[in-house]
Amino acid sequence: MLEVLSLQVSYHDVEAVRGVSFSLPEGERTGLVGPNGAGKSTLLLALDGLVPFSGQVRIGGLEVVRRNLAQVRRQVGIVFADSEDQLFMPTLLEDVAFGPLNLGLERDQALARARGALDRLGLQGMAERSSHHLSDGERRRAAVATVLAMRPRLWLFDEPATNLDPWARRDLVRVICQLEGTVLLASHDLDLVVQTCNRCLVMDEGRVVADGPVRQILGDEKLMESHRLEVPLRLRLSPGGKAPCRSPSPS
């Protein structure tokens, strides 16, 4: 689904990503962890062609280069760290329909898609509201809805759990687990990664320093501490534990 080969990104003489290579098979959910400034967010932006980079990125066989960008962005959906950035239209419905309309859908179809996405995230009653009047949890779900309406094959999440209360966080876990498609989730909330992902990449100083099954990677105390991370509580309490997306979810 996603192939990345020697990806490099520099911003104003700072190398944010220094030669990253990995690939994600179709349908896999992968966590991306690392300390602040490791280059996680920049990597996500590069995968959608939103920052200039050198190296090679292929999404579903399609190379991420300027002339393919429109097609690439049909397949890739990003849920940004700050949902306020993602909800820029005056009403929620307009926001969720923004992507489908840009895909070239007719108004009726775009409307149906938008309503469908809002329904699936439990926001049907809020279509005409301004996102300013939503709670943080609702706003995060709304941000997911804006991407869901575009039906991407690759989902990129940037810190999706920030500012969420425990209930909203559990709700987010449920939402991520129910997504179809391939997921790459960058987060400091390592428990969230354990709850939703099968595999985990560790990034530090612009490089991928570890890659493997989520419990093996995040349970490795030495590895975690050498990269300013820690073994998540969930793994300390039950190292055997349940497979991701099997935890009881709120109805």
Next chain:
Amino acid sequence: MHHRTIEKLASGTSPVHRLDARVKIILVLAFVVAVSLLPPQPQLVFLAPALLVLVALSRARLPWGFVLGRVIMVLPFVLLVAAFLPFTRGQQVLWRAPGGWPVVFREGTLLALAVFVKGALAVLAVGWLVFTTPFMQLLRALRSLRLPRVIVATLSFLFRYLDLLADQSARVRRARLARSPRLSGRAGWRAAGGSVGRLLQRALDRAERVYLAMLSRGYDGEIRVLARMQLRPTDRLVLVVGVTVLTGVVLGGWWLGGRA
């Protein structure tokens, strides 16, 4: 904040609220043009447009206090335009200061009065439009009347992020007060200036991120929206009647002006 109150008023259900926003915009523009075309004398010519705007406002069932309050806030600007006319225009002296200066002329005073009344009528008409039309409808209507999309998009973002900006500036202010409860004078101004700079920086950063979020959802320079605007027969009727009446007002005004 005031724009929230206005939004609430604007989402009412009166016949005026239900009128197509484009019709309202065209009528208000036509009204402003008609009023500005009226001769400054006799004052009787302003009776018809004043009646029109009052009837229009009463049909909108708006709270008068709020409407007049908003309008009074704009009037000083109109006054400023008219204020110098009595001293600079005309021959017939109404009043002369003991030292021989300044001099108030009759023609200038009448002209100032006319300018003030015209301004006030125009402001009332714009108020009628703004208080009966949700902001988004207004923008959509402006876009469909061919206002450049960059301007429409900018206004739309301003509307969306105004509250956020206000919240942010309140937070910055609180944080500043928490550390410097009694800053005053120069130091106070310097601190306030610093926060304004920070706020601007944050707004620019956000603009950058919003743009990326738009690009990632396929933005290509055209903002596409769901709603379609359709003129009902009532809208067409109101438009035709309105424009006809306004033409009559101008012609009648000229006739009266010619006789005076």
